[in-house]
Amino acid sequence: MSTFDDRERAYEAKFAHDADLRFRAEARRNRLLGEWAADILGKTGEDVRTYAMTVVTSDFEEAGDEDVYRKLAGDLEGLVDSATIRAKMSEMMVEARRQIIDEVK
Template sequence: MTTFDDRERSYETKFALDAELRFKAEARRNRLLGEWAAGLLGKEGDAVRAYAMTVVTSDFEEPGDDDVYRKLAGDLEGRADEKTIRTKMVELMIEAKKQVIDEAR
């Protein structure tokens, strides 16, 4: 095996790991968003977990974050504006990435 083959395999492995971590971080962010939104909606207990899962599954509708935003914007109408929701999405993505990386260590 050549050094080139080793390097290629290494890049492929890193790409796969990065994709897996990105997927986990996005799912975690969406769960955290669901928990945040559930609080704004006055949900408690098991209803928080159930609502958070609807936010997580809303991300499977199309690539990108717009499907999650639309879900939250529709559910939080009158409780949170676009800027608030999008800011929270960014904040919780940072938090989700930290959590996923810490768990991977």
């Protein structure tokens, strides 16, 4: 094995690791958003978990965050404005990343 091969393998491993962490953080953010929205909607108990999972699965409709935003905006229409939803999405991404990093340590 050459040094180049070793570097290439290390780069590929880092890329895969970073992609995995990014996916986990986005899924965690979506669950946290779902729990936040469920509280606003007055859901309790198992309904909170079930609703949060619908938010997580809404992220698989298309690339990016707009599918999650549309889900939340539709469900929270008249309860929360667009700016609040987008701010909460950013806030929850920071929290999700922190949680994932803490778990990896």
